[in-house]
Amino acid sequence: xxxxxxxxxxxxxxxxxxxxxxxxxxxxxxxxxxxxxxxxxxxxxxxxxxxxxxxxxxxxxxxxxxxxxxxxxxxxxxxxxxxxxxxxxxxxxxxxxxxxxxxxxxxxxxxxxxxxxxxxxxxxxxxxxxxxxxxxxxxxxxxxxxxxxxxxxxxxxxxxxxxxxxxxxxxxxxxxxxxxxxxxxxxxxxxxxxxxxxxxxxxxxxxxxxxxxxxxxxxxxxxxxxxxxxxxxxxxxxxxxxxxxxxxxxxxxxxxxxxxxxxxxxxxxxxxxxxxxxxxxxxxxxxxxxxxxxxxxxxxxxxxxxxxxxxxxxxxxxxxxxxxxxxxxxxxxxxxxxxxxxxxxxxxxxxxxxxxxxxxxxxxxxxxxxxxxxxxxxxxxxxxxxxxxxxxxxx
Amino acid sequence: xxxxxxxxxxxxxxxxxxxxxxxxxxxxxxxxxxxxxxxxxxxxxxxxxxxxxxxxxxxxxxxxxxxxxxxxxxxxxxxxxxxxxxxxxxxxxxxxxxxxxxxxxxxxxxxxxxxxxxxxxxxxxxxxxxxxxxxxxxxxxxxxxxxxxxxxxxxxxxxxx
Amino acid sequence: xxxxxxxxxxxxxxxxxxxxxxxxxxxxxxxxxxxxxxxxxxxxxxxxxxxxxxxxxxxxxxxxxxxxxxxxxxxxxxxxxxxxxxxxxxxxxxxxxxxxxxxx
Numbered sequence: 054x055x056x057x058x059x060x061x062x063x064x065x066x067x068x069x070x071x072x073x074x075x076x077x078x079x080x081x082x083x084x085x086x087x088x089x090x091x092x093x094x095x096x097x098x099x100x101x102x103x104x105x106x107x108x109x110x111x112x113x114x115x116x117x118x119x120x121x122x123x124x125x126x127x128x129x130x131x132x133x134x135x136x137x138x139x140x141x142x143x144x145x146x147x148x149x150x151x152x153x154x155x156x157x158x159x160x161x162x163x164x165x166x167x168x169x170x171x172x173x174x175x176x177x178x179x180x181x182x183x184x185x186x187x188x189x190x191x192x193x194x195x196x197x198x199x200x201x202x203x204x205x206x207x208x209x210x211x212x213x214x215x216x217x218x219x220x221x222x223x224x225x226x227x228x229x230x231x232x233x234x235x236x237x238x239x240x241x242x243x244x245x246x247x248x249x250x251x252x253x254x255x256x257x258x259x260x261x262x263x264x265x266x267x268x269x270x271x272x273x274x275x276x277x278x279x280x281x282x283x284x285x286x287x288x289x290x291x292x293x294x295x296x297x298x299x300x301x302x303x304x305x306x307x308x309x310x311x312x313x314x315x316x317x318x319x320x321x322x323x324x325x326x327x328x329x330x331x332x333x334x335x336x337x338x339x340x341x342x343x344x345x346x347x348x349x350x351x352x353x354x355x356x357x358x359x360x361x362x363x364x365x366x367x368x369x370x371x372x373x374x375x376x377x378x379x380x381x382x383x384x385x386x387x388x389x390x391x392x393x394x395x396x397x398x399x400x401x402x403x404x405x406x407x408x409x410x411x412x413x414x415x416x417x418x419x420x421x422x423x424x425x426x427x428x429x430x431x432x433x434x435x436x437x438x439x440x441x442x443x444x445x446x447x448x
Numbered sequence: 449x450x451x452x453x454x455x456x457x458x459x460x461x462x463x464x465x466x467x468x469x470x471x472x473x474x475x476x477x478x479x480x481x482x483x484x485x486x487x488x489x490x491x492x493x494x495x496x497x498x499x500x501x502x503x504x505x506x507x508x509x510x511x512x513x514x515x516x517x518x519x520x521x522x523x524x525x526x527x528x529x530x531x532x533x534x535x536x537x538x539x540x541x542x543x544x545x546x547x548x549x550x551x552x553x554x555x556x557x558x559x560x561x562x563x564x565x566x567x568x569x570x571x572x573x574x575x576x577x578x579x580x581x582x583x584x585x586x587x588x589x590x591x592x593x594x595x596x597x598x599x600x601x602x603x604x605x606x607x608x609x
Numbered sequence: 610x611x612x613x614x615x616x617x618x619x620x621x622x623x624x625x626x627x628x629x630x631x632x633x634x635x636x637x638x639x640x641x642x643x644x645x646x647x648x649x650x651x652x653x654x655x656x657x658x659x660x661x662x663x664x665x666x667x668x669x670x671x672x673x674x675x676x677x678x679x680x681x682x683x684x685x686x687x688x689x690x691x692x693x694x695x696x697x698x699x700x701x702x703x704x705x706x707x708x709x710x711x712x713x
Binding site: 536541 | 676
Binding site: 151153154157184185186189190192193194196197199200203204207215219222226229244245246 | 473475476479482498499502503505506509510511513514517518521567569570571
């Protein structure tokens with residue numbers, strides 16, 4: 054029974070494809086790909102709609118107010134109203150804009166965000182796009198986002214847009230390094246760049262209780278924290294949302310966009326967030342494995358989406374709690390703290406591996422991380438945290 | 449290997465490359481250059497070298513194209529119109545293309561179909577990089593560090609006294 | 610019918626010639642750099658094509674050379690663009706025809 058529920062979507066796809074047995078091979082391949090794409094889009098666009106209203110409701114709770122509750126039961130139809138509003142708004146293109154670039158930027162940014170979702174295993178045998186170097190594919194696609202943001206900033210021909218794009222690219226490039234280096238330990242231990250293998254490497258339970266997720270080792274926990282912070286920056290979320298800080302530069306690279314193009318940017322931001330949290334859950338939180346052995350009868354995709362939702366809740370929670378950081382603080386943090394710590398994770402992983410992957414390795418890798426953390430915090434002199442900012446202007 | 453996909457990708461590459469070489473606006477040329485490189489990566493995928501294709505997209509789109517775009521931004525006051533095409537250069541390029549095509553079509557030993565091969569996994573590439581290619585790898589690491597420091601030294605602002 | 614090695618070589622030759630065209634006929638330093646990068650990409654295409662169609666495709670030699678050449682191209686782009694910025698700061702131009710201070 055539990056096996057049936059677990060594989061229900063895989064079997065449904067097989068059943069749909071069995072209608073095409075007489076068709077040539079390439080047609081079946083295309084049909085299979087189209088099925089995957091449609092399911093992916095349906096699931097994640099629904100999630101985007103849900104997320105946009107739930108985020109506002111949770112933020113409302115945090116700030117001691119109600120949040121949207123007028124449209125539909127509990128305000129759940131709010132996304133529909135927002136969507137209609139966005140669709141019927143006038144689409145304004147500035148007269149001095151670079152029209153082609155201005156038009157292509159939202160398309161490119163949405164396409165890359167959706168492509169990155171393809172390699173994540175959503176459940177047992179439920180990876181839409183199986184490729185040998187899946188993790189590399191994710192980052193290769195993710196790096197295209199920077200170009201798209203720059204296109205938006207440049208194409209608008211507006212000083213706020215270009216400033217926002219510069220800020221976005223600066224912080225995204227700086228945090229891409231820790232993001233990728235913190236994935237290295239996982240790849241080292243799992244011995245593969247394929248997400249399916251990485252999830253398989255996290256199966257089982259130590260002593261029958263603690264799941265063998267990478268987040269439960271000292272290097273894994275540190276890497277997960279660093280990965281999570283870098284993911285926040287990559288998706289331009291509070292407290293790292295200076296690229297679109299509305300109190301300083303209107304809306305950053307999205308200033309000159311209106312109507313459906315603006316909605317596309319908004320959607321791409323949320324889908325990028327789903328992708329990066331999904332990758333985090335896959336790499337460090339055991340993917341679709343259940344946290345307790347007794348609960349393994351619950352289908353694997355339920356566990357995956359539960360972990361995804363938990364991580365997304367933390368995103369919203371942080372947004373409701375923390376103020377926006379300054380761009381120089383963000384950059385200093387990236388180069389002086391995140392980068393050395395992520396290299397430390399790699400070394401701690403090697404120590405963990407060569408000390409036998411047991412209790413001894415656990416303690417040794419914890420010691421490595423603790424020593425580097427202490428030395429770094431002494432060197433960085435955290436007492437001077439709130440020193441006045443030194444301004445340097447570009448020529 | 450699919451010939452329809454090959455023809456489509458080849459047309460995409462050559463059209464985008466031609467646009468990159470002839471468009472007046474630098475930004476448009478850079479974006480066309482990025483499209484041409486995506487096409488090259490697609491050809492790598494077609495030939496079963498997925499890893500190199502991904503590395504190409506990663507390095508060229510994620511790093512080189514963004515660098516070029518940043519340079520355009522920093523030297524913006526100089527984006528005047530480039531005066532027409534230099535005909536001598538165009539003639540030379542056409543001559544080189546003609547010569548290369550003639551040589552390729554004349555050589556019978558390159559008119560072969562692809563043999564069936566075992567898929568080259570990332571694991572095998574990694575093992576090769578860490579065993580027989582470990583010295584080139586170290587040298588490339590050294591080169592990249594030198595390039596990083598060199599680029600920083602070049603663009604760092606001189607202190608005005 | 611599947612594409613033969615010739616088809617790949619001709620595409621690569623076309624890309625190389627267009628890169629040459631950009632490098633020779635444009636006067637803007639960044640265009641020249643784009644042309645050089647396109648020529649390097651054409652060379653990479655050749656390496657991969659010869660690896661794929663060659664008799665010893667079980668060895669990853671062509672793939673390795675392509676990876677190293679991509680890394681070197683990245684280094685070259687970084688230094689080249691840094692030079693462009695440094696020259697721009699000094700002479701306020703990126704047109705290579707105006708950089709003739711050393712002409713005797």
